[in-house]
Amino acid sequence: METAAVEVVDLVKRYGAKTAVTGLTFTARRGAVTALLGPNGAGKTSTIEICEGFRHSDGGHVRVLGLDPRADSGALKPRVGVMPQSGGVPTGARAGEWLRLMASFHARPIDPELLLTRLGLTSAANTPFRRLSGGQQQRLSLACAVIGRPELVFLDEPTAGLDPQARMATWDLVTTLREAGVAVILSTHHMEEAERLSDHVIIIDRGAVVAEGTPEALTGGHREVCFSTHARLDTGSLRSALPPGTTVTSTHNGDRHDHVVRPEDPEGAGPEFLAAVTAWCASSGVLAEDLRVRRRTLEDVFLELTGRELRD
Numbered sequence: 001m002e003t004a005a006v007e008v009v010d011l012v013k014r015y016g017a018k019t020a021v022t023g024l025t026f027t028a029r030r031g032a033v034t035a036l037l038g039p040n041g042a043g044k045t046s047t048i049e050i051c052e053g054f055r056h057s058d059g060g061h062v063r064v065l066g067l068d069p070r071a072d073s074g075a076l077k078p079r080v081g082v083m084p085q086s087g088g089v090p091t092g093a094r095a096g097e098w099l100r101l102m103a104s105f106h107a108r109p110i111d112p113e114l115l116l117t118r119l120g121l122t123s124a125a126n127t128p129f130r131r132l133s134g135g136q137q138q139r140l141s142l143a144c145a146v147i148g149r150p151e152l153v154f155l156d157e158p159t160a161g162l163d164p165q166a167r168m169a170t171w172d173l174v175t176t177l178r179e180a181g182v183a184v185i186l187s188t189h190h191m192e193e194a195e196r197l198s199d200h201v202i203i204i205d206r207g208a209v210v211a212e213g214t215p216e217a218l219t220g221g222h223r224e225v226c227f228s229t230h231a232r233l234d235t236g237s238l239r240s241a242l243p244p245g246t247t248v249t250s251t252h253n254g255d256r257h258d259h260v261v262r263p264e265d266p267e268g269a270g271p272e273f274l275a276a277v278t279a280w281c282a283s284s285g286v287l288a289e290d291l292r293v294r295r296r297t298l299e300d301v302f303l304e305l306t307g308r309e310l311r312d
């Protein structure tokens with residue numbers, strides 16, 4: 001059987017008294033995009049850096065392309081691309097020169113000029129790294145990660161702070177890598193990015209996996225009815241007008257109240273369910289503004305699992 005791109009079992013990482021990774025287990029397949037999602041401080045970067053061989057672990061077992069990321073770092077280097085959260089390029093290095101230098105270390109690199117064009121960096125090729133904009137620095141760092149045609153790439157928040165055009169170019173590149181059979185491990189706070197790009201999503205909270213699956217499996221294909229009102233709603237009365245097991249969740253921001261009405265059955269929000277909601281609104285004198293039926297998003301699932309409070 002082919003080995004996984006990355007296999008992490010019961011991983012533990014401590015920083016002094018703090019345990020940042022508390023027994024994390026997941027597998028990332030070859031030729032697939034695996035997204036690691038989690039609130040700030042969940043342990044994503046620590047995990048990625050251990051897999052990259054940059055940090056040692058305090059427990060558990062990690063295999064990258066079947067090898068030990070620290071003991072076998074020499075063998076893994078030409079096969080694995082790394083885009084760190086920041087930096088990675090000397091500040092005085094000119095973008096084009098640096099990428100050509102990186103290409104020279106590999107047997108079968110991608111043409112650097114092609115990559116500069118693809119990532120919109122051609123006009124910045126002669127600019128030293130420190131003078132590039134934040135987004136250009138990130139794109140150069142991404143180019144360096146993929147120039148050697150790696151079998152596996154780690155991308156730690158690759159689109160943080162990028163403008164929409166640069167984000168699209170990055171997404172296109174990730175899709176091309178996947179089509180070429182490259183395994184991509186992506187950490188991101190961008191739920192749409194994870195939903196669009198990944199084959200497998202792993203949600204991490206407080207150093208452990210809290211849920212994983214395909215984006216479709218995680219969102220459950222669940223449909224729900226959403227609408228807004230200017231006044232509070234008698235949610236108990238609405239619930240009693242709908243099939244048993246229906247939940248009604250209301251949140252408010254100033255005098256705008258947002259309501260989500262979800263049937264127990266994932267496919268239950270059909271025409272009759274919608275008609276029952278609007279019939280209740282009509283009989284109760286409630287004007288349902290912005291009424292829509294929508295599928296649950298990954299962001300909804302993420303917030304349900306990890307909560308709404310800020311992390312320190």
Ligand SMILES: Nc1ncnc2c1ncn2[C@@H]1O[C@H](COP(=O)(O)OP(=O)(O)OP(=O)(O)O)[C@@H](O)[C@H]1O
Pocket residue numbers: 015018020038039040041042043044045046047312
């Ligand atoms: N070198 C370090 N020394 C001490 N604590 C650290 C160190 N690196 C990370 N931590 C702590 O470990 C925890 C996990 O951090 P990590 O960077 O792995 O999380 P993350 O999920 O990548 O977060 P973010 O989304 O904010 O990048 C945090 O509480 C962080 O403060």
